[in-house]
Amino acid sequence: MAWFKKTAVTSSDPSKKVKIPEGLWVKCADCKEIVYRKEFEKNLKVCPKCNYHSRxxxxxxxxxxxxxGSFVEIAVELQSCDPLDFTDTIAYKERILSNQSKAGLKDAVTAGTAAINKNPAVVAVMDFSFMGGSMGSAVGEKMVRAAEAAIEHRLPLIVFTSSGGARMQEGIFSLMQMAKVSAAVGRLKKYPLPYITVLTDPTFGGVSASFAMLGDIIIAEPKSLIGFAGARVIQQTINQQLPDDFQQAEFLLKKGLIDKVVHRKDLKTSIARLIRMLRGAPKNA
Incomplete structure (x- = not known):
């Protein structure tokens, strides 16, 4: 009888299979949850489940x-050269050209004049996608020129940091930028002009050890990793267990190393308010 006979299961028509477009979902780098890309981008690339701020x-x-339309870039053509003729697995010059092509940038920082809620300012933004946001001679020079532009036009300087530290391919030339940029932003106090730093994930090494932590006001995005050496190196050095939130923005705020943790959607308003407060304060405040 037909009731007791097994019927062969035929494969479905390939043309009728549901095709899911690639890139529809995003995996959070922190909580590892899968998030719908449109929801993720609508939320300014902040994970709606754990509040991790993606780069x-x-x-x-x-x-x-x-x-x-208010941003006007300065020092547009400035880029790193190869002072040490450095060659690793790939020649440094080739690495620079490759990163310029991928990131669409001349180097790891972009600076220019702009308005933030109608408050004029000089803004410098570091990009981790360009060689890990590493600080070479061009990055240092652009930062100095940003500080000089702020002094020339009597504007506040706003810096967004995202870096793994000094650029090893430039050796001592890279390390010199720490003192060079620190001296440049230090001259802002003479006028006086506000200097606000916004630390984003990650901010490490020579950048955190110099101009990133010199702001009159230091802001950080939630859950941003901020420090000098990595947590693993520190733990091996001191041979002690570190807290789970060690080097996160909230941990630094608790310890008094930064002034405020601000969600990405509120950054523009917060910076504009700080500019008005600092520009309007009396000279002896």
């Missing part, structure tokens, strides 16, 4: 922070 590029940062 964003220079163009996105400028669009989120400055008034539309």
């Amino acid at each position: 964003i590029g220079v163009k996105e940062r400028i669009a989120l922070t400055t008034d539309a």
Whole structure:
């Protein structure tokens, strides 16, 4: 009888299979949850489940922070050379060209004049996608020129940091930028002009050990990793268990190393308010 006979299961028609487009979902780098890409981007690339602020590029940062059409770049053509003729697995010159092609940037920082809620300022933004946001001679020089532009036009300087530290391919030339940039931003106090730093994930090494932590006001995005050496190196050095939130922005705020943790959607408003407060304060405040 037909009731007791097994019927062969035929494969479905390939043309009728549901095709799911690639890139529809995003995996959070922190909580590892899968998030719908449109929801993720609508939330400014902040995970809706754990509030982790994913890294964003220079163009996105400028669009989120400055008034539309107000950004005018300075030192456009400035880029790193190869003072040490450094060659690893890939020649340094080739690595620079490769990163310029991928990131669409001349180097790891972009600076220019802009308006933030109608408050004029000089803005410098670091991009981790360009050689890990490493600080070479070009990055240091652009930062100095940003500080000089702020002094020339009597504007506040706003810096967004995202870096793994000094650029090893430039050796001592890279390390010199720590003192060079620190001296440049130190001259702002003479006028006086506000200097606000916004630490994003990650901010480490020579950048955190110099101009990143010299701001009159230091802001950080939630859950951003901030420090000098990595947690694993520190733990091996001191031979002690570190807290789970060690080097996160909230941990640094608790310890008094930064002033405020601000969600990405509130950064523009917060910076504009700080500029008005600092520019309006009396000289002896």
